[in-house]
Amino acid sequence: MKKKIRIKRGVIALAITGIIALSGCSANTSATSDSEASSEDTEYKYGEVQIPALDGALCGAPIYIAYENGYFAEEGLDVKLISADAETRKIGLNDGTIPITNGDYMYFQSIEQDVDVTVVDGLHNGCIKILVPKGSDIDSAEDLIGAKIGVDEIGGTPYQVSSLWLENNGVKANGNDAQVTFLPYSDGNLQLEALYSGEIDAAAIWDPVGAKAIASGKAEALLDIGTDDIFADKYCCFIYASNKVLDENPEEIAALLRALHKASQYINDDPESSAKIISEGGYSEIDDIDMAVELLQSYQYPTLEEFESGERDVKEQVQFFAEQLYDIGYLSTPADELIDRLYTKVDY
Numbered sequence: 561m562k563k564k565i566r567i568k569r570g571v572i573a574l575a576i577t578g579i580i581a582l583s584g585c586s587a588n589t590s591a592t593s594d595s596e597a598s599s600e601d602t603e604y605k606y607g608e609v610q611i612p613a614l615d616g617a618l619c620g621a622p623i624y625i626a627y628e629n630g631y632f633a634e635e636g637l638d639v640k641l642i643s644a645d646a647e648t649r650k651i652g653l654n655d656g657t658i659p660i661t662n663g664d665y666m667y668f669q670s671i672e673q674d675v676d677v678t679v680v681d682g683l684h685n686g687c688i689k690i691l692v693p694k695g696s697d698i699d700s701a702e703d704l705i706g707a708k709i710g711v712d713e714i715g716g717t718p719y720q721v722s723s724l725w726l727e728n729n730g731v732k733a734n735g736n737d738a739q740v741t742f743l744p745y746s747d748g749n750l751q752l753e754a755l756y757s758g759e760i761d762a763a764a765i766w767d768p769v770g771a772k773a774i775a776s777g778k779a780e781a782l783l784d785i786g787t788d789d790i791f792a793d794k795y796c797c798f799i800y801a802s803n804k805v806l807d808e809n810p811e812e813i814a815a816l817l818r819a820l821h822k823a824s825q826y827i828n829d830d831p832e833s834s835a836k837i838i839s840e841g842g843y844s845e846i847d848d849i850d851m852a853v854e855l856l857q858s859y860q861y862p863t864l865e866e867f868e869s870g871e872r873d874v875k876e877q878v879q880f881f882a883e884q885l886y887d888i889g890y891l892s893t894p895a896d897e898l899i900d901r902l903y904t905k906v907d908y
Contacts, residue, residue, distance in 0.1 A: 605636030606812045612644035612652070612661050615712075616748065617766040618844040618852060619687035619797060619859055620662060621834060625823035628837050634822075635815035646716045653677040656804035660816050662797045665881045666720045671901050672893050676803040678904040681817055682795035682874045683824075684859035686786030688721050689770040691763045691779040693755060698762065698782060701729035705739045707761035710751040713744050717797070718764035724881075725783055727888035728790055734890075748845075755779065767855050768844060775851065786858055790884070795877050796859075806904065814908040821908070824861040831856045878903045 609632075613623040623641070626632050632639040644652065646666060652658030653667075654676045662683050671677060690709070692698045698707070704726065711719040719742055723733040732739045743760055745751040748769035755763045756778060764783075765773075773779040785791035799820065801813045827834045835852035838844050846852045866872055882895035882902055891898065 604638040608638045610640050610642050612649050613641045614643040616844055618768045619684050621827055622820045622823040624838050624843045625826055625834055626819040631819040631822040635819045645713055653802040656802045659805040660799055660801050662799055664717045664720055664797050666717055667800055672891055677800050678803055679798045679878050680801040680904055680906045681799040683797040683799055684861050686791055686796045687767045688718050688785050689781045690783035692782050694778055694780050701726050701731050708741045708743055710745050710754055710760040710763040711742050722764040817908045821867050825864045827861050828863050875903045
């Protein structure tokens with residue numbers, strides 16, 4: 561059984577009294593932000609830390625806010641936000657060059673196959689939708705049999721969400737007998753173009769791109785994991801940690817979690833300024849601040865009190881999704897046998 565990682569708990573003293581709206585790196589570059597420039601001479605306890613976060617997804621807000629508001633720096637972390645696909649993240653987590661990342665259950669199979677990574681926390685609720693063109697005859701999972709579904713990458717979060725939803729509704733999503741075809745698109749807007757042109761029949765897509773497409777009147781949601789019975793009131797994305805870093809330097813993982821918790825509280829306290837910071841930093845494509853605020857609120861980021869109380873049981877939710885994946889054949893190990901590798905409790 562994996563040991564519990566115990567860190568001396570520090571007091572998170574957070575006074576959110578103002579809006580720190582800083583210009584920063586875009587979703588496709590690693591330009592230096594004001595917060596980074598202003599702390600060039602800071603001595604960081606944990607040195608430089610790379611976090612893959614530049615994917616354009618709005619739901620990664622705690623990472624962006626922790627970076628822009630200086631919460632990582634406060635915890636002794638010289639964070640560099642980078643772009644990385646699912647495979648690159650997996651490799652980095654396994655060898656310890658990436659200490660943490662966010663994702664859904666996309667790494668459960670990898671953990672079963674001995675990739676050295678574990679869930680250490682929950683991040684937020686549903687942020688992914690499967691879209692079809694407005695007025696489409698497709699209104700159920702069964703209607704997608706024989707269809708082409710656009711995703712950002714094979715094996716990524718929208719892909720995993722789609723697969724789990726389809727399999728739970730009797731549609732084979734993968735393998736030689738798969739009843740759907742997944743096609744990768746490097747950009748959400750390219751997915752939408754393919755959807756509108758008929759190149760694909762459905763698009764599994766992140767917010768805010770999905771929400772904007774619905775608001776435009778050109779698309780409608782076949783699946784919204786924020787409200788669907790399988791996914792509602794459960795974490796969509798978790799925080800994964802490298803076991804190598806967790807074993808060798810657990811204080812670093814605890815510091816990262818504290819910074820993210822501060823950011824999560826900030827989003828709860830002031831979603832409007834959070835949306836503006838994200839927009840001005842170029843982290844996510846936001847045209848409508850009000851829509852972004854509504855989406856941020858819908859993700860139900862935990863408060864500091866919720867983190868402290870443990871009322872949102874991360875381990876329980878990890879086990880739930882492990883059971884789901886086992887039932888549809890994506891995992892070969894029963895959840896009860898796998899849970900101590902899938903999840904590790906970190907006291908921060």
